Amino acid sequence: MRWWQTGVIYEVFLRSFADASGDGVGDVQGVIQRLPYLEWLGVDVIWLSPLYPSPMRDSGYDVTDLCDVHPALGTLADMDQLLKEAHGRGLRVVLDLVINHTSAEHPWFQRSRSSREDPYRNWYIWRDPAPDGGAPNNWQSVTGGSAWSFDEHTGQYYLHSFLPFQPDLNWREPQVREAVHDVVRFWLDRGVDGFRIDMVDFLVKDADFRDEPPNLDYDPSPDKPWYSSWYQNQHIYSSNHPDCHGAIKELRALIDSYGDRVAIGELDFHTPLADQLTYFGDDDELHLPFNFGLVPLPFTAEALRSYIDEYDTKIGQHWPNYTLGNHDLPRIASRFGEHGARLAALLLLTLRGTPTLYYGDELGMTNVTVPPEQIQDPWEDRQPGSGRDPARSPMPWDGGHHAGFSTVEPWLPLGPNRQHHVAAQAQDPASPLTLYRRLLTLRRSSRALVGGEYRSIAAPDGCFAYLRETPDESMLVALNLTDRETELSLNPRPPARVLLSTRTDLPERGPISGTSLHLAAWEGVVVHVGTPARPEPWPDLAAPATPREPAT
Structure with a gap:
């Protein structure tokens, strides 16, 4: 592999x-x-x-x-x-x-917009206005509004699939x-x-540059602010083109x-x-x-x-x-x-x-609440509520000033739970x-989790279970995505051993007796099932990893 x-x-x-x-x-x-x-x-x-x-x-x-x-x-x-x-x-x-x-400030684009005769003109996508003087077609920007901006100097529109200061390169050149x-x-x-x-x-x-057909399933509901105008059309000409x-x-x-x-x-x-x-x-x-x-x-x-x-x-x-x-x-x-x-x-x-x-x-x-005066993402200006800054806050490394990220105020605010x-x-x-x-240690140590086949298996309502298998190793993964306890049949597959649970607030488990697996509410587990022939001992990951400070 x-x-x-x-x-x-x-x-x-x-x-x-x-x-x-x-x-x-x-x-x-x-x-x-x-x-x-x-x-x-x-x-x-x-x-x-x-x-x-x-x-x-x-x-x-x-x-x-x-x-x-x-x-x-x-x-x-x-x-x-x-x-x-x-x-x-x-x-x-x-x-x-x-x-x-x-960027519109790239030297290529600066040359391209300088003159219709400039050698770099065709490096970007320029079109004459429509007969009414408007945009060349109905293509929309992903960030909302027309994908075309008019350039007064040369009298043509340039294409930007995203923000107006991000002109599209012409990949047919x-x-x-x-x-x-x-x-x-x-x-x-x-x-x-x-x-x-x-x-x-x-x-x-x-x-x-044909007009794109309307999306008959277009839903401008407020829970989809990023795509409210972008998805009013079917994008068969401006994206995912066969070429x-x-x-x-x-x-x-x-x-x-x-x-x-x-x-x-x-x-x-x-x-x-x-x-x-x-x-x-x-x-x-x-x-x-x-x-x-x-x-x-x-x-x-x-x-x-x-x-x-x-x-x-x-x-x-x-x-x-x-x-x-x-x-x-x-x-x-x-x-x-x-x-x-x-x-x-x-x-x-x-x-x-x-x-x-x-x-x-x-x-x-x-997500971190970003005060209006600290907003960095231009998407927020074009479509309020679509800004991505809340998911881009600085990494908190320690309990010191500015959470160990910097010695000065970071470019975006830190999260409120700095103790985490x-x-x-x-x-x-x-x-x-x-x-x-x-999980990463377990994945690295398991041939089945890295390269084994995937096969989902029958599970109670609200539970998703699957096997990851190689000829010499079998792992069962079970996720209970409900707020109630449940039992998963092992069909029967003893001996089995719980290697890891997402619910660290519950008692540790190891070998499973019987032919069913108990899952607490909102619990996921990895279970080693069968007796694979392994030349090295299986790591005891049912117990918590020994706490130690990560090297820095």
Whole structure:
């Protein structure tokens, strides 16, 4: 198996992870200082949010130079040091590659908008106004409103699938593709292990710029503020265009030419499963098209089982992956509550495939209230209630001033429960951090959890249970997603042993007598069933991990 199949990806939102320079903003040196923690935690792959030079109007997703590091975040020498030290600890590093658009301040766009005759004009997407003088077509921006902005100087509209200061590159222009390929070579030559490609399903648009048909199921209800106007149309011309696949194949071929690297791609959260699976290609496109299928689901046994069974079946020979949180989503603990967040951790780290975790979720971090004067996210201005700042608060490392994140006031406010920091949770056998660490240790030690087959099994109402099996090892995972106790038949499969429970407030359990498993309300467990032939002793993870301070 490849490292990106066996490993666990951990997203570091760079500005909020650790500040080494003392300016209130996280940076590359901060990540270097916290590498011992990531190694101690047990993750394998660090995904860094954009670190490039940028006006930082959208947390770095508005790039002005893809071959450098923002001065507030570090230097190229810092990145070289991070790669060297991370690799020395067995950690891989993946960069966030923003190539659907640039900042409007990028030199390419400044040249492009300077004149219709400039050689860079076709590097971006320009169109004449409609006959009435309005936008060229009905395409919508993901952030709300038209995807077109008028440029007075040249008398044409430019396309921006996201914010107006993020003009889309024209991927039908060969010079654009080659320029991006040069960027990819630049970072691969420096030793990065691959890329998470931002909004990869937006790269190529319809060449005829046809109007998109209306979405007859459009629901502008206030509980869906991010997508209220975006989803008024079916996006068959401005995203998920068939021609995206050719561009991705070129990128994959280039990445593969460097050996054991990975290509991960972000897709729209609501991409239908059938369309999502096409981004594997014939194993010549993305290694991992990010699977957000669990995100919009109700957190119920029935919904989870139905989706996971379908996904695992339809993915065929390709490798699955799952995530429940990232920098664009409300925090898991705010969505599901304390017990639900523990069950989500168990689910993510025991399903077949590559899991992706978001920094701080291992602490049970919740959304943070951001006062209006401290709001950073421009999405909040365009669609009130859609801002993503609450899920991007700084990581609390200790009980000191500014929670050990910085020596000055951080760029976003810290959470209210500052006592739930890394240093305290590392010493607490019942903490979310201890649970995550035990889960990661268990996953790493189990052939079944890393590479075994997945098969859901019959379970009581409100309970989701599945087996992870190799020829010599069998693990049962059971999640009770109800507020009542329940019993799960082992069918009969003694001897069995509970290795881990999400309910650390309950008495410890070990060997199971009888043929049924008792589950408390909102409890998830991992059970070793059968007697696998293992050359080494099975780790005793039924007992709490010995508390110790993570190396820092």
